Amino acid sequence: MARHRRRPDDDYSDGSNSDSADDVSLADEDKGFDVEVDDAGYETSPTDIDDEESNDTGDFGDDCDDFDIEDQVQLFDGNLHPREYYLKQLKEFNEAAFDDEDYSEGSTILLDGIEELWNKYCAWFKYDPQESFESVSLGSLYNFFDWLLGQKAGKNGRKKRGTKKSSSLGTYWKVYRLVYERATGTKLDAKLNRKMHRVLKKLAEKHGLSDLKRENRCMTVHDLKQQVETTLDTTEKSFSLGELRILCVLFLLLLAPTGARPASVLKLHYRHIRVVLARDPEGGPHKVLIKFTLEFTKTYLGTKDAKTVTLPEVMFDDSLMLSPHVFLEGILFRHRAFEAPSLTCPDAVSRLDIHPREWELPLPLKASMDDVYIFRRAVKTLVGYEMSPTKPISPTTIAGWVRRVGELTGFEVPTIPYNLRYNAANVFDRSSNVSDATRNLMLDHANSNPFQRHYLGRQLAVDPYALIRGLEPQNTLVQKSCSIGHSISKRRPVNLTIDQAASVNSHPGIKKLACKVEELRQQAKISRKAMQKYKKAHDKLRSAKQTQRRALKDQIREQWTNKQAVIDIENQLAGLGFVEEPAIWKSNRPRRPAQKRLMDALTAPVESTVEGQHRRRDVAIYAVMAYCVVVEGPAVRRTNTSGAGTTQRSSVKDEPREDGRYAEDGRHAAVLSVFIASKEERSRRCFLCVGLALRLEPDDPCIEELTHEFYSAGDVSKHFRRKHLNNIREGDDIDCGACYMPLDHKMHLQRHALQIHGTVS
DSSP states (O other): OOOOOOOTTTTTSSSOOOOOSSSOOOOOOOOSOOOEEOTTSOEEOTTOOOOTTOOOOTTOGGGGTTSOHHHHHHHTTTSSSOHHHHHHHHHTOOGGGGOSOOOOHHHHHHHHHHHHHHHHHHHHTTOOHHHHHHTOOHHHHHHHHHHHHTOOBOGGGOBOOOOOBHHHHHHHHHHHHHHHHHHHSSOOOHHHHHHHHHHHHHHHHHTTOBOOOOOOOBOOHHHHHHHHHHHHHOSSSOOSBHHHHHHHHHHHHHHHHHOOOHHHHHTOBGGGEEEEEEOOTTOSSOEEEEEEEEOOSSOSSSOOOOEEEEEEOOTTOSOGGGOHHHHHHHHHHHTTOBSSTTOOSTHHHHTOOOOTTOSEEEEOBOGGGTTOBSSEEEEEOSSSEEEEEEEEOOHHHHHHHHHHHHHHHTOSSOOOTHHHHHHHHHHHHHOTTSOHHHHHHHHTOSSSHHIIIIISOSSOOSOHHHHHHTOOOOHHHHHHHTBTTTTOOTTSOOSOOHHHHHGGGGSHHHHHHHHHHHHHHHHTTTOHHHHHHHHHHHHHHHHHHHHHHHHHHHHHHHHHHHHHHHHHHHHHHTTOOOOOOOOOOOOOOOOOHHHHHHHHHHTOOOOSSHHHHHHHHHHHHHHHHHHHTOBOOOSSOOOOOSSTTOOOOOOOOOOOOTTOTTTTTTHHHHHHHTSOSSTTOOOSSOHHHHHHHTTSOTTOTHHHHHTOOOSSHHHHHHHHHHHTGGGOOTTOOEEETTTTEEEOSHHHHHHHHHHHHOOOO
């Protein structure tokens, strides 16, 4: 029979399986069992007893090959265990272990967070939390949520961003009801629940909460192409390792066609990927199919049925930037993930064929990589970064990347991964090839209500005036105007100018903190405790400045569109046309050689033959593989302009040397400078960074970054400890690139640094 599902927002919605960002992914109250339907259409319990004539071994399967079940059954009158086993189990059964709902990890975090706030509130007023739950009233609830909205500091005194939306207050209330039920074992009184509607409205007015919802604007395929191009081409956004840049693009390309939740894509493992060389039923060359299974969606009482998405290769694709095959295969070949020992390069796929009587040739991946995440974060090593074997990229991290690249692309509204989910949902809805049931399955919705409430664009992508007049609708124009890319502009500021950034120092709050920091700085040398207070105050000041700069940048970006429109109008009416404004500061770092190679391969023109297209694809995959190992430096080198202690940057100049391998780019002089002639001499360059520079190509712009000269030898020591020594992990291979010498352990490296390169650690 149908399962009744209770959502935490039953009192606020029509009972749909809501998927709003403001709604809470909380569990249902279903305590029934799933049922199965047999071939005749009858519902059967999973525990139905097999027919007596059946020879199946039930749930034991192959594990019981060496276990004589028939003898065991005869021993205990048809059961595997004696009567005493079940009597003891009944006596020791703990019902309390099944009292809690089976919430997902994210929902549990929300519940625990609200319960912690309730305990903090009760402790502040010296109430007993459990007794307060049991004697809860409308007045106490009003007081609690009023107190909650007034919280300005969180754990360890960190400033909270505060609640801005009334929908967030509604979420707090939904979670509180479940916390109350978890603590007392009963539901909140229905009459009290209804009265809380007016209380929440009153509190929203009192604290000035906004009723506006986040715009569900779509990122079209054209917008996606611009986002991907900026991600790959920009030097203003730096990734610690080249593979992270590739993974950022792959994340968007897997999210765009599926409409999946971003978290489910980030949690893909290698076992969820299946690569197949398939025969095309309509004729033509064999094509590579990527099949990936999304298991991690909103869950209750276990995971939902997994869904598998198939992405066929697009032959003669005019843009390889939108090819998930190129980027995914680049990752797979880079980590040698294929089971076949000889399948180590992309051009080997072009030489494969399918058995004449079969439709596909699987390209299996190694079983040893089944539990490895595809989207992994990078971890620091002695001289750079490497991919973590176990830690995935967090949703917050990927969202920050997407937002920053969206700013660099020129989008007006903040870009979020859900823009692609919104677009997929609306494309599925308009397509005659996708039914409502398939659309709901793709989006993991129980019915069409969530789509209508949260995904159907509030900016209607239709031409109603043409429809009522019987004209041809201008759907392309209207749909484009409703996407996030219609207001794109490369002129829109993405960074603050130097003057704008410095203007935050005049903010009253910043001035007050700066005075306090200066007072503590004078006392810092007196004691260790005073030094700790100074560091804490300094960090607080820096954080406050960052907050003010971020707010100022958002304000400038929000006001820019209308202000610039007025300027353009006035200039054009005055006959001046479009007057280019002086460019706001941007990174002038050139693209790396591997980055140039990657962009050239992905933008190569379409070939006219199948063989040429395969070569074009393989070259692009090779470029992706090569870029994965690139260690990117920071997009901008931040310098201290306060005078003393300033890190001076000197360009390394070298006298020409006929046989010098590094004479032209200055690496020869840098190498010579990291070797000392006496024990008293100290180098002002990092020998490990110089050794890393020797491995780069001559025209790599990172060479200047790695071979720069520090202000003093003490600065080199601080850099050596922070960037290198602190990142050594147990089992790491250690070597000196400047000396081409392997080192045994951390202490060996420190001794080598002091005796050979004059670096004290």
